[in-house]
Amino acid sequence: MPLTHIKPLALTRNYTMSLLLRGQKARCFLSHLRCMSNVPENSVYGGPKPQNPNQRVTLTHLRQKHKKRDPITVVTAYDYPSAVHLDTAGIDVCLVGDSASMVVHGHDTTLPISLDEMLVHCRAVARGAKSPLLVGDLPFGTYESSANQAVDTAVRVLKEGGMDAIKLEGGSPSRITAAKAIVEAGIAVMGHVGLTPQAISVLGGFRPQGKNIASAVKVVETALALQEAGCFSVVLECVPAPVAAATTAALQIPTIGIGAGPFCSGQVLVYHDLLGMMQHPHHAKVTPKFCKQYAHVGDVINKALLEYKEEVTSGLFPGPSHSPYKISNKDFSGFFNELQKLGLDKAASAAADKIDTAKSADGESPARLNMAV
Secondary structure, eight states: OOHHHHHHHHHHHHHHHHHHHHHHHHHHHHHHHHHHOSSSSGGGGOOOOOOOOTSSSSHHHHHHHHTTTTTEEEEEEEEEHHHHHHHHOOSSSEOOOHHHHHTOOOOOSTTTTTTHHHHHHHHHHHHHOOSEEEEOOOOTTSSSSSSHHHHHHOOOOOOOOOOOOOOOOOOHHHHHHHHHHHHHHOOOEEEEEEEGGHHHHHHTSSSSOOOOOHHHHHHHHHHHHHHHHSSSEEEEEEEOOOHHHHHHHHHOOEEEEEEOOOOEEEEEEEEHHHHHHOOOOHHHHSOOOOOSSSSHHHHHHHHHHHHHHHHOOOOOOSOOGGGGOOOOHHHHHHHHHHHHHOOOOHHHHHHHHHHHHHHHHHSSOOOOOOOOO
């Protein structure tokens, strides 16, 4: 082979080796940077987890259920324990609702809760619910001013709250614009028409909608507008069943009913309502008419707390079976002596008296320690 061909080949090989070495150094440098992080690599970035259909319900899954007319189940959750319960039960959608304002924070309406408070609830739920699609409510005052404000709030709910989608209320032109802007920003949106609790100032309280011609037509038209804006589903709250049926038939996306009869694509209830544990003054005397209580957990909680109070007051709790931690005679003797050295004779006497009592209660023969107090 002529020398003129050997030199370029050698240069090519040297250049290739140089690139490989640079690549190795770059990988080592990146690995070093990752090790410098104070959190695991897979949790450096917030936001929703990848929508693996084998692990989490996705919008595709909901569309498939809707196409097959399989009812969609939705329940609210506001903290880690309730989220775990929803996850265990296999609920399709977990809604972190602004109803937390009432059922968790004790307000009379949903209006007072802030975005920061909602984000705390969202993060807790995201840690507990691994399978349901996670939807976070946009609280009142965080998306009404402009489409930009709405997008900024929705972004925070996903990035900081760990949600998969957001929900907003109403169908006014500004809300439709906000919904469209959020969808165009790459965020899934659930709409909400009928009784919209954030609008009680205009509605004159928690009043059902769609009970006359104009109102019923408005429900259908608003739902269609939200669909046109790109919403993946619409909540129908407190409307007559025929109106809900008409809306469901008019739409190509799922409807989720709450107090809207059986003709919706799915149903949603508030966690505390369906479990019968709502003690808020607004609901304490009258459970919402549309809610079926599947348990009376509130009564069980009250009974348990009363029983606990009585046992503590009477000295029954804690008994031997709930006082499991022991100290050996040898260690107790040393402890006793140390108390005496510190001049804590009263404490030493109390300890000596109680160790005999505890052993006697356990069914053991009291070890009479030769301790002069």
